[in-house]
Amino acid sequence: MSVIYQRVALVGLGLIASSMAHAMRRAGLAGHIAGTARSAETRQIALEIGLCDSVAETAAEAVRDADLVVLAVPVGAMGTLASEIAPHLKPGATLTDVGSVKQAVIDAVGPHVPEGVHFVPAHPLAGTEHSGPRAGFAELFENRWCLLVPAEGSDEAAVERLAELWHAMGSRVDRMDAAHHDLVLAVTSHAPHLIAYTMVGVADDLGRVTDSEVIQYSAAGFRDFTRIAASDPTMWRDVFLTNRDATLEILGRFTEELFALQRAIRTGDGEMLHDYFTRTRAIRRGIIEAGQDTDAPDFGRLPKPGKD
Amino acid sequence: MSVIYQRVALVGLGLIASSMAHAMRRAGLAGHIAGTARSAETRQIALEIGLCDSVAETAAEAVRDADLVVLAVPVGAMGTLASEIAPHLKPGATLTDVGSVKQAVIDAVGPHVPEGVHFVPAHPLAGTEHSGPRAGFAELFENRWCLLVPAEGSDEAAVERLAELWHAMGSRVDRMDAAHHDLVLAVTSHAPHLIAYTMVGVADDLGRVTDSEVIQYSAAGFRDFTRIAASDPTMWRDVFLTNRDATLEILGRFTEELFALQRAIRTGDGEMLHDYFTRTRAIRRGIIEAGQDTDAPDFGRLPKPGKD
CATH class of the missing domain: 3.40.50.720 (NAD(P)-binding Rossmann-like Domain)
Incomplete structure (x- = not known):
């Protein structure tokens, strides 16, 4: 070249x-x-x-x-x-x-x-x-x-x-164009990061479950959030402060949707939950087909040798 | 053996x-x-x-x-x-x-x-x-x-x-014991899964950003949520319906915390955001030290050969 x-x-x-x-x-x-x-x-x-x-x-x-x-x-x-x-x-x-x-x-x-x-x-x-x-x-x-x-x-x-x-x-x-970029990134990056930071903060803050339990038992899903929530604090502070409107808009939609799912859990609406979870699977397939992630189970992370 | x-x-x-x-x-x-x-x-x-x-x-x-x-x-x-x-x-x-x-x-x-x-x-x-x-x-x-x-x-x-x-x-x-198990798992697994499902659902549902944009530009954070949200729908429906109280409790805490962070974004409280994001990094370090995840950047996913 x-x-x-x-x-x-x-x-x-x-x-x-x-x-x-x-x-x-x-x-x-x-x-x-x-x-x-x-x-x-x-x-x-x-x-x-x-x-x-x-x-x-x-x-x-x-x-x-x-x-x-x-x-x-x-x-x-x-x-x-x-x-x-x-x-x-x-x-x-x-x-x-x-x-x-x-x-x-x-x-x-x-x-x-x-x-x-x-x-x-x-x-x-x-x-x-x-x-x-x-x-x-x-x-x-x-x-x-x-x-x-x-x-x-x-x-x-x-x-x-x-x-x-x-x-x-x-x-x-x-x-x-800039406005569309900021909206697309609010969806694909900024809102997910804030949500991950929030979930990790909640886990850290919860008196009834110790940090050591959170850490030991993280492989059941939580650890993926912690990777995102380990990103550079200064960079991300600035992202949220400067893409405020789009991020808050997406977070607003997110909260609305989360409340709908919480209601389904509370009322026992299994059909709604099942339909929702089936629909989200399709997006994952699209990402793998577009070459934007690996199809290897669990991102291809290999088990490590035991320590205990 | x-x-x-x-x-x-x-x-x-x-x-x-x-x-x-x-x-x-x-x-x-x-x-x-x-x-x-x-x-x-x-x-x-x-x-x-x-x-x-x-x-x-x-x-x-x-x-x-x-x-x-x-x-x-x-x-x-x-x-x-x-x-x-x-x-x-x-x-x-x-x-x-x-x-x-x-x-x-x-x-x-x-x-x-x-x-x-x-x-x-x-x-x-x-x-x-x-x-x-x-x-x-x-x-x-x-x-x-x-x-x-x-x-x-x-x-x-x-x-x-x-x-x-x-x-x-x-x-x-x-x-x-069973009650403590269900609470710990609500934190480390059930709430994170519901949140991931929700975020993927929001992205899929957003008229102003196309699915194709969501998919193409997912490497900025979103794709990690889609992996979790590709899990078995029947299994997860049952998890939420049967661990309802603990999951709703954690989601309630999550929402409270999310609102506090949203307020910090809205009011431009950069110090609060920076402190929060610094604290969450420590949890990640704990998980890696406990051998529950890889320290390889981006879970060690390797870039794939280009397709375009």
């Missing part, structure tokens, strides 16, 4: 940016990768593991001369960051981000983008419950979707080139 | 019973395994794949002369089944079950147990989203807990022998 951007700047070196670094290097997609992070510890780790070709002390320094600048920080930090780097962006450069919310990023970053710089917001739908510069791996984006959310009148060549990069890192690429 | 029961009867041949058959055979724990199921198709499959040493047409026939009888049918079917087999149970035999709810099984089965038969309710905390006689595998119980719920005054030798069987199939074994 050939170089797509001569110089790429990764601002923020968490799971997504570090995975991008690995994926770009594996395929030779960038001439030079400059990285930076606010935390000195993160910059130090990036140096130690040789994550980037250079590690800059400040974002302003990292983005200098870059053909592609990737904002990979929590959504709530994007606006301030954009105002810091704006004077240092190269004319003709592409500015993108990897935030999980798009309208809020556009509102926060858009006003700072200098004339002649192409702003193409993006969101790779990939991740794990791990975070930080050591969490990245080159395969993270393989067969996962990356949604591009270009504004009307964006430079088509810049959008195409960014799409090419994501393709070359293994992603499928689609385009969507 | 040596034979623990000369003759075992498995009544119902779904995921749990078929896994028990594989696990008992692998370790030579049963002299003869007789199986039966209500559905002729299931019995036919069991014959075809050689799941048991013999397949009987009726439960009454299967349990004859058995030293251990395992009721492995949905919780709602246990009472009727117990009344059918009761006259055919061998004196001195042990009768057990693998139901996910214990008080309801004790209430439904207990009155039918003849004098001289030892009734030892049990619940292996293991499963996958697959069901039926082909879904079983010998490793299902390895390192998973099996909870025994013997009544007061149970025959200790019978309880010990059943514990020995579960140990020999790879399980850790603990004892618990």
Whole structure:
């Protein structure tokens, strides 16, 4: 594969940016990768593991001369960051981000983008419950979707080139407008995360069942929620605060539906429950057929050797 | 390993019973395994794949002369089944079950147990989203807990022998009283399942986001809910109807907590959200340290080759 951007700047070196670094290097997609992070510890780790070709002390320094600048920080930090780097962006450069919310990023970053710089917001739908510069791996984006959310009148060549990069890192690429993106993600990601956090919080908080019981007996379903609820707290705080309306709308629908199912349990309406649970099975089949999850039982987790 | 029961009867041949058959055979724990199921198709499959040493047409026939009888049918079917087999149970035999709810099984089965038969309710905390006689595998119980719920005054030798069987199939074994079991499982299993079913139902039902979008973009968190929501509808209907009070209690707590988090989102209380999400991470660490889940990112699911 050939170089797509001569110089790429990764601002923020968490799971997504570090995975991008690995994926770009594996395929030779960038001439030079400059990285930076606010935390000195993160910059130090990036140096130690040789994550980037250079590690800059400040974002302003990292983005200098870059053909592609990737904002990979929590959504709530994007606006301030954009105002810091704006004077240092190269004319003709592409500015993108990897935030999980798009309208809020556009509102926060858009006003700072200098004339002649192409702003193409993006969101790779990939991740794990791990975070930080050591969490990245080159395969993270393989067969996962990356949604591009270009504004009307964006430079088509810049959008195409960014799409090419994501393709070359293994992603499928689609385009969507910001409002629809935020609604779709509220359904497929933000509401499920809040629900998982809530269920884990309830279990932790319940006086009559000990944490040790919750932990030991978690294999009956609960442990899957804990994986999601182990995701990065800062990133997720910002997601909920910045995709507030769509998330609250979906949570409202969720509560309504939960109450209907609770009523069915209370009144003993087995038929309603059975019909409901049969319908939800079909969605799972669709996800497996679309190649978005494994069909191996229990995600293919293998039993571990006994410890007692 | 040596034979623990000369003759075992498995009544119902779904995921749990078929896994028990594989696990008992692998370790030579049963002299003869007789199986039966209500559905002729299931019995036919069991014959075809050689799941048991013999397949009987009726439960009454299967349990004859058995030293251990395992009721492995949905919780709602246990009472009727117990009344059918009761006259055919061998004196001195042990009768057990693998139901996910214990008080309801004790209430439904207990009155039918003849004098001289030892009734030892049990619940292996293991499963996958697959069901039926082909879904079983010998490793299902390895390192998973099996909870025994013997009544007061149970025959200790019978309880010990059943514990020995579960140990020999790879399980850790603990004892618990029925009410506490049902509460613990409401937290670690029943409420999480209902919540997952609900979230998947909401996504399926939402007019403004298509099923195809929900499916394609599910890797952002939602797909984990769909695995749980693909579990057997009949089994789960019965779980909710028979563990109604504990499940509704936990769902009530869940809703209360969800409302508090929704309010934090609405009012922009980022500190509350961040603290909450930090606390829930600790539970995940506990589960991994207890050997009840893998620490591999994203459950160790590997990316699949691209399809587009």
